[in-house]
Amino acid sequence: MQQHAAARTAAHRGLARVPWFPLALIVSLFFLWGGANNLNDVLVAQFKKAFTLSDFQAGLVQSAFYLGYFLVALPAGVFMRRFGYKAAVVFGLLLYGAGALLFWPAAATATYATFLVGLFVIAAGLAFLETSANPYVTLLGPRESAASRLNLAQAFNPLGSITGVLIGQHFIFTGVERSPAELAAMDTAARTAFMKSEAAAVQMPYLVIGLGVILWAVIIAVTRFPRTEVDDEGAPPERGVLGRLLRDWRFMSAVVAQFFYVGAQVAVFSYMIRYAQATMPGTEDRAAANFITAGLVCFMVGRLAGAALMKYLRPARVLGAFAAINVALAAFAAFVPGRMGIHALVASSFFMSIMYPTIFALGVEGRSDTERKFGASLLVMSIVGGAVLTATMGATSDRLGIAHAMVVPMVCFAAILGFACLPRRRVA
Structure with missing residues (x-):
């Protein structure tokens, strides 16, 4: 009985030591990057329609996105070690927001290349978030409950993915379909107007996403986070x-x-x-x-x-x-x-x-x-x-x-x- 009581007391003390509001802010990041990843699945179909792309050209949406991850992953790790977890999170969110806001001029000019640049910038921001958020969650609270906190955080990732698809399905897809034959039968002005309207469908959703993500960066920046320490004593030298x-x-x-x-x-x-x-x-x-x-x-x-x-x-x-x-x-x-x-x-x-x-x-x-x-x-x-x-x-x-x-x-x-x-x- 005494052992059970002691265990319950230790558990309560562990819960009390968890900084719940900072932890909630970091856990939300898993939701945010899940949504961004699966919104791309909608963009592949939408841009194919808006720019009359081949399947290869439409697939460049994912190429630009995941190339951003590849090129920025190691620099993000260096940044995190130099400036800390919180700074990496804030910088990642600012990049994410900036990339989303690039969709507005890209849609206004109906320029596919600008959309790809925006996606690359979003992915660069997500590389910072993924590099820093996973270890940060394990440090925000007692070591003995680190695994459960990380599992909780990861549960929000597929929820964000589903939300991203639903946003694309209901706020980006217009429901207007034109077959190749119908497009060919249109005069140049009508065809251009159709393509511009399809490109413009992404403007408002990504404007809201961009502003929301930047606001989240500000909230995290002004929130006081507990100091975290990582014990690297006894680690072998990195060379080799x-x-x-x-x-x-x-x-x-x-x-x-x-x-x-x-x-x-x-x-x-x-x-x-x-x-x-x-x-x-x-x-x-x-x-x-x-x-x-x-x-x-x-x-x-x-x-x-x-x-x-x-x-x-x-x-x-x-x-x-x-x-x-x-x-x-x-x-x-x-x-x-x-x-x-x-x-x-x-x-x-x-x-x-x-x-x-x-x-x-x-x-x-x-x-x-x-x-x-x-x-x-x-x-x-x-x-x-x-x-x-x-x-x-x-x-x-x-x-x-x-x-x-x-x-x-x-x-x-x-x-x-x-x-x-x-x-x-x-x-x-």
Whole structure:
């Protein structure tokens, strides 16, 4: 009885030491970047319509976005170590807001390249947020409850993703569809007016997002946060760690697997609307967006189910089983297009859910603290797969059609299956 009472007392003291308002501000960031990521899936379809783009050109939305992550991840880490977590968060939010505000002049001039610059700036801001927010959450409160706080924060990410799709579905998509034949029949003035109106549809949502994010940066800047300390005593010297990781085939296989995973996820979600409209003629963009929402719900459920399975099975086995199922689902979508094919893509979201954190965990498993820090940076940089493979899928679609382009994520899932089957390093 006394032990239980002591445990309850310790738990209450731990709760009392959590700075709840600062923690809530940082947790909200997970929601914000989830929304930004999945709004891009709507933008791919919207810009294809507004600028009459090929699938490859529309896929540059994701290329510009994930290239920003790739190029800014390491500088963001340097900035964070120099100026601290809070400064990195505030700077990231300001970049995010500035990129969103660039959508206003981009829409006013109907310039696709300016939209891509805005997306790059948004991604640069998100690189700062993701680099700093994850470790910051673990430091805002007692060490013994750090994992539960981080799990709570991560739960807001898919909620933000779903919200982003709903914003795009109801406030960006206009519901006006024009076939290529109808566009060709229009005179130049009417066609230009239609394209400008479609480009302008993003102005108000991104203006509100930009101003809201900048306001959030101001609130965080003026909020007093508790001092945090990171104990680096006893850490091995940093020299040579990066080279050691680059020569470690087990670790680099995780980096490659993460590259293919992010590419597969981004490609599937980016072209899900396009696939639905192309394989089920007459499907409006707003209706097609419902498949992304359904996929994100499956993603949330899959993460819970995967975590439960890992209590009984090794993570690598669960990863391999989920990857094998997704190879089959992507192949089905490629060769059985239509309603059944789109349902297969939605179902694949369930099995994608555990891939990123599982590959990440297997990559840094059994490593020193310094190796984990450097390894984490490299694994985050592998997100550039979203830029490379989405563009590859767009180019494939232009040549073979959107259904057959699903062979690209099929190959990605096969690569992840191969990683899951590799012998694991022994952990003492």
